[in-house]
Amino acid sequence: MTEIILRNVAKRFLLPDREVSALEGIELTLPTGSFTALIGPSGCGKSTLLRLVADVLRPSEGEIRIGANAPSVARRKHEIGFVFQEASLLPWRNVLGNVCLPIEVARVPATRDPKALVHMVGLAGFEEARPAQLSGGMQQRVAIARALALDPKVLLMDEPFGALDEITRQRMNLELLRIWKSTGTTAVLVTHSISEAVFMADTVLVLSANPGRIAHRIEVDMPRPRRLEMMRQLAFNALENEVRAALFDDSGAVA
Amino acid sequence: MSGARQGLIGALVPPMLVLLAVGLGAELAKGLGLLPITVPAPSQVAAMLPTSFDDLMYHGARTVRSALTGYAVAASLALALASVALAIRALERPIVSMAVLVDCIPIIAIAPIFVIWIGQGPHLHVTVAAIAAFFPLLVGAVQGFRAIDRNMEELFHVIAASRWQRLCKLAVPSALPYLFAALKIAAPLALLGTLIAEWMGTDRGLGAMIVLSLFSFDVARTWLTILTVCGLSALAYGLIALIESRVVTWTGPADGGHGGR
């Protein structure tokens, strides 16, 4: 059981002259093995929310649970996988070396074969390549394989495909869904793309800014496995429109 | 691979041609009597080499030893201070400010003071060499440790890496390109520091050889000695660059941004 639970979470940042509230009153339960997308205008705190769950930041108020544990405990038990917007690979290590990094750091016998992971993200034959030799999409695949190296219970992704072109992005989306299904992790995806959010998630959470709150919650009742053809269906478009309406709802402008 | 080699040749040939042209031009100008007596023809300098070779080896050995020791001292000190700055971020600015201040002080001004404090001799040469090489090394090390990507730091936090793991697997590799850039710049400076200290007065060392030749107005020998110093510094630079190209294989050469003297 690895639900992610947030109870009345708030995050405020102390600036020299004032206090800024990034997130207020976040109440969430993300069920085990679910896929959740976070979407909202710049400055709504969606990245902050992700970093709170990953124990990179501490909440100012409230409580977060990953399964039965606090995020700091889950982190030390290597239950969290994190994918950044930039691939953030160590340039001096090759593909396999980057995927092995969390295993080396944790000093545990590998629960997954790193080579199999590289294979799973479709980079068989590139094990010895350096990050600089890879395209943006390939680098992001390595980052995903690295995040999965210790078989994490939760997979947190901060706009992982934001820098990719539309075609690569859709291909990566399909791959990610396949990987997610085969690992059974609880996934959270921060994204700027409405269609990506609807295509990937079981639940799309729309955040509003100043302070960041969960303004809307949209359940995506499309069947799985998702296929690209579904994006042409009316039901898909209706969901997209629902998200769009929610985004433009209160502020009237999206930054 | 052949493309890279072609690029290398393309990069090397024009400057080599310029060097060759300068040498030939000097030879020709000298032959036509256009150059003053203080500028010898390249062939005259080359002719000095056989007779001066033993002298060059004798003096050069001492200079190289002093410069190397000073260089090693400066590098260890710079690394230690930069590590302190990395561990205690609040100390980074004071350390760098102090280093800038020290770098502003003309070596020539403090060399006589060091003569009084530690006397003439190899200790003085090593000390001045270390002072001359210290600043770029410190700046390189501090910059290198500062160059750690923020996302990488978060990544190492998320995968629960220890302090030690962060140092070995993240901080040191990140800093390597900067460290090598600094090591390259500092090597000629250490040599120069040794030379200046030797000019203060010593009987053995390339600096002494230069002063001796200069005062006996042995023009070709002065040129030869100084060209040897330049050759040594180029050699040191090249050696470090070679090691760098073997170690730092993942990035182009970083620029330390601090010039020589």
Added chain:
Amino acid sequence: MAATGGAEMSGTVSRPDARLLPGRQAEAERMLAALLRGLAFVALLLGALVLIWHALIVTLAVPAYVAPSPQAVWTTLTGEWPRLSQALWFTLRSTLGGMAIALVLALVLAGLFTLSDLLSRAFLPLIVILRTAPILAIAPLLILIFGRGQATSVAVVVMVSFFPMMVNAARGFRSPKANVLELMHVCGANWWQIFLKVRLPFALPYIFTGIRMAAAGAVLSAMLAEWLSGAPGLGTLILEASSFRRLPLMWAGVVLSMAAATTLFFLTVQLERRMTR
């Protein structure tokens, strides 16, 4: 997320607000305050240094030949001021003159390099290598060539200052993005217009960085040249004072040269900071 992370954390509003930009007067006041703070800091630092110096000499009973007391140096500084100021002025003239000549040379050559790719491919690598070479080592050669007057000092400063200035200027002239150059080309600008309106403004921060780098070594170079050639500047003064064991005079010369070098350096740092902001 690194770029927007900060903004997200601070909760920026969605529309930029021009009123948030600092006004001209506020800017001037801020700079004045910073200047005063800087001066106060320097005064404090100097005071502290002198105090520590004094305390060390008193507590450790340092003999005068190891290090004289601050008072002794001050007495010499004021008593021998005509001689010291003359030497300082000589050294400063060589330093500033040499830097000015080097700057003009560097700018002209770096400008020429933008004309021809072959030219820069042939010369720039040599200049980059020479920049890291111990240029000062060839000072004795310059004495051979230029004799024992001020010309040698100036020549040494030119040699040493030229390379960092040149390398930075060349880098600066090449720094405009291809887009900007293409835009000027499409607008029908000629080489000279492109140089004046694009390359030079883009290069200014680089040029000032070059000046700052040169300044760090310029006083040192001038003094070394005097030292080797015997021209009447601070370098010679220090050397003679040390060989005649007139230690307070030597220390006064050392303090003066340090002050000159640090002042020059921090002036160029300030200049660079204003330019690169």
